[in-house]
Amino acid sequence: MTPFSIDHIVIASDDLEAAISNARDAGFSVVPGGVHGSGHSQNALIALEDGAYLELFAPTQQGRSAQHRWFERIRNGGGLVDFCLLGADLRTEIARVRQRGIEYSQPFAMARLTPQGTRIEWLLSTPPGITGQNGWPFMIEDVTPRTDRVPHLPEQRHHSNGTRGVAGITVLVRDVEASSSAYEAILGTQPVTSAGAHSKTARRFSAARAWIELREPRLTEEHAYLERHGQGPFQLTLSSGDTEIASDTGSFLDPSLFSGARIAIA
Numbered sequence: 001m002t003p004f005s006i007d008h009i010v011i012a013s014d015d016l017e018a019a020i021s022n023a024r025d026a027g028f029s030v031v032p033g034g035v036h037g038s039g040h041s042q043n044a045l046i047a048l049e050d051g052a053y054l055e056l057f058a059p060t061q062q063g064r065s066a067q068h069r070w071f072e073r074i075r076n077g078g079g080l081v082d083f084c085l086l087g088a089d090l091r092t093e094i095a096r097v098r099q100r101g102i103e104y105s106q107p108f109a110m111a112r113l114t115p116q117g118t119r120i121e122w123l124l125s126t127p128p129g130i131t132g133q134n135g136w137p138f139m140i141e142d143v144t145p146r147t148d149r150v151p152h153l154p155e156q157r158h159h160s161n162g163t164r165g166v167a168g169i170t171v172l173v174r175d176v177e178a179s180s181s182a183y184e185a186i187l188g189t190q191p192v193t194s195a196g197a198h199s200k201t202a203r204r205f206s207a208a209r210a211w212i213e214l215r216e217p218r219l220t221e222e223h224a225y226l227e228r229h230g231q232g233p234f235q236l237t238l239s240s241g242d243t244e245i246a247s248d249t250g251s252f253l254d255p256s257l258f259s260g261a262r263i264a265i266a
Contacts, residue, residue, distance in 0.1 A: 004093075004187055005208035006166050007086035007140050008045075008053045008150075009236055012070050013078040013259040016058035020044050022257035023056060027161025030056070031151040034120075037111040040066040047151035048238075050165030050209055057081075069131050073229065078259035080233045083137050083169055085207065090141035094125045100185035103128045107141065120149045132230020135171050135179060135214075136186060161253075163238045163265055167245035168204075168211035170235040172226050176201050179214045179231070213247050235262040 013019045020030045023046060033043040033055070040063030046054040059071060073081045087093045090107045097104050107123040114120065121143040127136040142149060151157065173179035180191050180203040191203035191214075202215035217223045225234060239245050250264030 003189070003206075003208055004085040004087060004139070006052050006169065006210045006212075007084045008055050009080070009166070009169065009233065010055045010057050010070070010082040010084070011079065011258050011261050012057045012074050012081040014058060014064075014074050016042055016044060016056060019056040019058060019259070023054075026253050026257050028054075028159050028163065029156055031156050032115050034112045034114040035060060037113075038066070039063065041068060043112070045151055046159075047157045048159075048163065048165045049157050050239075051150070052166045052210070053150055054236075069126065073131055076228065079229075079255075080236060080258075080261040080263075082131060083233050085137050085139045087139050087141045090123050090125055090139060094139070096188065097186055102136070102182060102185045104139070104186075109143070114148075118148060120144050122149065130230075132232050134182070135173050135231030135233075136182060137212075161265060162240035164241065165239045166210045167237040167239040167250075167266060168213060168247060169233050170213045170215065170237070170247050171232060172217055172222060172234040173214050173231050174216065174226065176203055176214055176216050179203075183212070183214060211247075235264065238263065238265045240265055 023030050028046045031045045031047065033045045035042045040060060042058060042060050044056040070081050094104050094107055104125045104127055107125045110124045111119060111121045123141045123143060125139045127134055127138060183205055184190060187205055189205060191205050202213060205212045217226050237245060237247055237250055245266040250266030253263045255261060
């Protein structure tokens with residue numbers, strides 16, 4: 001089985017144009033993505049050299065009164081709301097996950113239209129429950145070529161702040177043992193127990209070039225974040241080089257530019 005890799009990380013806000021401007025101020029090159037097939041949401045993309053990307057996501061004007069799994073989070077401030085794994089054969093992979101007791105949705109079709117008029121299509125599978133309930137990623141498989149969906153030109157993947165790829169994602173959970181068991185079923189791999197003083201409350205999984213670290217909150221602000229937003233991504237660590245990076249390293253970007261999202265570059 002081809003191992004999952006991190007496809008993209010979602011940063012949600014209520015104003016896409018402001019999000020694009022803020023990201024550019026933070027040193028990112030941003031490519032407008034277009035409007036999703038429902039007409040209720042839109043995005044812009046920050047493509048990285050390692051093939052992953054950051055998705056700046058927001059409702060369209062007509063979508064502000066619509067339903068979407070991330071809209072309630074946007075009403076609660078937005079920020080780092082979700083992340084996605086790339087699958088090679090999503091129907092087979094989801095069948096395996098469901099056999100292990102994790103009830104992801106059957107893959108369903110999605111699309112968006114780029115500003116240039118290109119229709120992009122993919123399959124998506126989402127975890128059960130509302131955003132924040134489980135802290136599990138959603139999954140994607142391309143129908144049209146991935147190069148249509150993800151910007152890939154050198155100038156689109158060059159960022160003046162030095163970012164080259166995703167080092168890893170820190171996911172806050174209430175019970176690291178229970179969440180680790182679920183991630184074992186989802187990823188089909190075993191975790192690596194984190195070393196050091198917090199080894200009992202953190203587990204790390206590999207996702208191709210990057211890591212996913214599950215951990216219980218340690219600081220007051222982390223407990224407050226978990227209570228406000230539920231289980232899910234808490235911090236994104238980006239890399240500026242090729243060496244392995246720990247979750248507690250790097251310099252943080254101004255969170256006010258990303259609706260409060262914690263983003264570090266190491």
